[in-house]
Amino acid sequence: MNQKIYLLAIAFFLTLNSFSQNTYVFLGSYNRDKNAESIQVYQLDTLKGNLTKITAAKNTINPSYLTLSPNGKYLYACTDTKTPNAGSVSSFEFNPENKTLTFLNKQSSGGENPVYLSVHKSGKWLVNGNYSEGSVSVHSLLENGKIDSLAQNFQYTDGSTHKERQTRSHVHSTVFSPQNDYLFLPDLGADKIRCYRFDATLKQPLVATKVPFTKTDLEAGPRHFTFHPNRKFGYCIEEMAGAISVYDYHDGTLKQIQRINTHPDSITSGFESSDIHISPDGKFLYATNRGKENNIAIFSIDEKGLLKNIGYQSTLGNHPRVFALDESGKFLIATNVNSGNVIVFKRNPKTGMLKKVGKEVQMENVSCVQIKRI
Template identity: 65%
Template sequence: MKKFFVLTFTFCTWIYFFSQNTYAFFGSFNWDKNTEGIYVYKLDTINGNLSKITTVSGILNPSFLTVSPNGKYIFACTESKTENGGSVSSFEFKPKDESLTFINSEKSGGENPVYLTVHKNGKWLINGNYTEGSVSVYPISEGGKIEPHVQNFQFSEGSVDVKRQNRAHIHSTVFSPNYDYLFLLDLGADKIRTYQFKNENAQPLQEAKTAFTKTTLGSGPRHFTFHPNGKYAYCIEEMGGAVSVYSYENGKLSNLQRIHTHSEKYNDSFESSDVHISPDGKFLYASNRGKENNIAIFSIQNNGTLKTVGYQSTKGKHPRVFGLDPSGKFLIATNTGSGNVVVFKRNFETGTLKKVGKKIKIKNVSCVQIKKY
């Protein structure tokens, strides 16, 4: 009887393990809505290979994606880099059928939407528009439909670089660990803007006591992430080629460190782009485009500060966005310039990366989001 129980338990555990599927969703600049724009691949969590599942056409430039907390819906910035255009679109993903189906679109409230985030309750979608520097707030109804935006904030001020910072440019919208604050990374104004988020209100964005945090002039804050412990925050600066480290408490950021993402042989033309932390909280990864085309690797110290570990080529050009799978085992880089996707296996002890699997070709690939079902 005991032997039978052990065998049954082992078999059930085996079935459960292999019933878990991990999918990678890729956005792109397709420049033609009649061609494929969003791509869905399944990630083999043993060897890191990607296998194509389905694609979606009929939408223009779905450059950035985000996944709802329950995994049912994929939201996309659409009509990115389209003159007088800009929208956000919703899709339903069914893992059982491995299908991705269009639900609806709404105007983005500005030109060139570049970043989306969803509240943990799945009822709010936040979009950042880059070109004129604005943010829009949308309710999400049952069935994943995006309703018209209920708030739209426009910003105008710029900063010291007259070519790149002639006005505000919102490049990302990121919730605090408790989802009670929203941070807007303003590349144009060299500010991290802060709002309270009251999800029970019809118009949830409210003024915060600390309205913004200044970054180094000319640094161009781009993307932002929090440590899993919720005590530290990290901002990657596109123009400054650095990561700024902050302690975090109740909507307030306090500067701890600023460290370059570039090796010593690169000291100009910075194009840093994305930043993520491993699920175990031990390592931070930052992507560099331009001349380097690599991932900078940092170990995270007990006080939240960073120490450089090394650099890993992304095996392509212009790594705009990358992602870590939920287990932290793999890092997937999207190389927009060379139109290829590369999977790396992560060393849990050292944080270093090693290429695995085969390169995947996706023309003008610009974003990846990874979800386990």
């Protein structure tokens, strides 16, 4: 009897703890007005999909890409993007109880036009990619959430064959491997996915590997990258080619096993593929197309990691740069830069299809979304 009461108490505690968590949505933007709320934070209603604004931050120029610390306490942003002779990374403390987002500090991004950043699972390292100058930078993170001075910076000069867009390197994302022991850098300008070993115990954690990059198809323009939850496969979306390359992944190496278009065969030019994510159950992959299409391409994933296109969903706006899935896989949220609107979709876990729910949010030049249960 005592054991039964004990088990019931544990179940009650776990249930209570799950309800004590809330899901928050963080939005970044291209906004040069210091008086504007260039970062906004919402709470997501996980039943109906509605967004309720709880706080915002001003005095920040172009926080175009955001990421969060593993515990959700700190928010990091690429700032001063698309600003000549500038580029920075900034830190903020998020307090859900007080509903505040407080600026902590900022450091040079180590290059012009930072476009992507990631935090190591230890919470001690921040890595960002600089598009215009083609470089990767590493900063250590302090216990109070502030960004320390630059620890490492590597710049690249090689390009590829497109005479206008690939005259030099353009690092477009910085993605940790599933075990966080490697770092992958899709380079749109060089048609390469660069790779370093990442040793979080070192003062300079990026370490050269025997295979420093994986070459993509020419004029592919690799942009964003994600791994399958089973850790066996990697997926790279190619902006210029409007395609996704699928890779077998093992211990820092990639081997291409498939390449599939993100668009219908009837569309033959003007590709602007942008972001890519996989549902937590590993059954479906989603990829955004901007330009002519402004939609989300939906793919099923088979046991071998291969993709099959099963449909498209309009993002109900113009120029969907970044989207995100919540941790439960129930919702997908898309941001449309040119139309300045944020759309919440509910995901069918069986079919992978998307359906708009809730009310859309308006935010000028909204460019990024991250979702975190805290």
